[in-house]
Amino acid sequence: MTTAPGTILDPQLLRIGEVAKRTGVTTRTLRYWEEQGVLRPVEHRSSGERLYSDAEVDRITHIRELQDLLGFTLAEIRVALDTEDAIDKLRSAYRSGASPTRRRALLGDAIAANEQLLERVDDRLERVRAFRQSAAEKADRLRRRARELDAELEGRASSTRTPR
Amino acid sequence: MTTAPGTILDPQLLRIGEVAKRTGVTTRTLRYWEEQGVLRPVEHRSSGERLYSDAEVDRITHIRELQDLLGFTLAEIRVALDTEDAIDKLRSAYRSGASPTRRRALLGDAIAANEQLLERVDDRLERVRAFRQSAAEKADRLRRRARELDAELEGRASSTRTPR
DNA sequence: GAAGATGTTACCGTTCACGTAAAGGGAAAT
C-alpha cells in the first residue's frame, strides 16, 4: 500500500487521488477548482503534494450541489463559499477572543449571505415544484386517456368474441 | 409596421424576431435549437424565413425550464420532446382515425416518457428540498448566535453606561 | 536499482451553448 510521502503523513489527511475516489470528482477537477479559488487543500507540502481533510470532502459535495441543483457557476460558488468561510473565521475569532463588535460584523455578513442563498434556493424550489405539478397533471391526463382507450379496445374485443 | 413577406402572412404566425422578443431567447439561439433538432418552426417560407406559432413560444419556455431547472442538455431535451411529440402525433392519429392499437402504443410511449421525466423531477425536487432544509437550519443557528451576541453587547453597553 | 504507483506543473484540446460579424435578399416606408 502506498503511504505518505517523505515525512510521516497525518492519517487524517488525504491525498488527491483518495479524495477523487471518495467524491467521484477527478483529480484534474480538484486542481482546477483550486486554480479557480473554490477549494484549497489544507496543506501544500514542499513537494507540491496536496493534502485534504474531511472538511474538504464535505465541501466538494457541497460544491457539486451548488452546481447541479442551483446552477451556480464556479465564480458564484467561490463568492458564496468565501462568505461562508467568514463563518469559520468567526469561530476562530471567537476562540482567539476578537472584539465582539468585530465578531458581530462577521456574523452579520454570514447571515446576509445565507439569506441570499436561501432566497435563491426558495425560488428554485418553487419553480421545480410548479414544473413537477404540470408534469404530474400531464401524467394524469395521459393515464386517463389510456384507460379510456383500453376500455374501448376491451369493448371491441368482447363484441368480436360475442357478435350479435 | 413591418408585416408579412411576399404573400400575405397568417397573423397567427410569428417571425423569428417577434418570437425572440416574446420569449427573451435570442434569434441565434432559436436557429441553433433548430439546428440541434429541438425546435422546428411551423413553416419555412421559400425565402428561408422561419415562422412560428404560439405552440413554439410555449415550447421555448418549456425548453428553458428543462435546461435551467433540470440541467438537461439540448440532446436530452431533444429526446424528451421527441417522445412528447408522440402525444401530438397521437392526437392527429386520433383525428385521422388510426387504429386504436396503434394509438394505444403511442400513448404507452408517451406515458413511459412522462413517467421517466417525473421521476427525475421528483429526485431533483427532493434534493433541492434537502438543500433548502440545511440552509434554513444554518440560518437559524446564525440568527441565534447573533441574538446572543447582541445581548452580550447590550449588557456591556449598559454596564458601561451605569458603572457600579 | 529498476519498476510501479502516485503525485506535480504546463500546456493544448474539447464540448456545449451560444455570440458576433460579414454579406446579402425581400418587403415597407419615406
Place this chain on the structure above:
DNA sequence: ATTTCCCTTTACGTGAACGGTAACATCTTC
C-alpha cells in the same frame, strides 16, 4: 428609388468547465 428593417446563410469566436497528455519528481516495493 433609396433607405430602413428584418430576415437569411456562412463562418469564425468565446467562456465555462473541464479532459488528456507530456515530462518530470517522489516514494514504495520487488
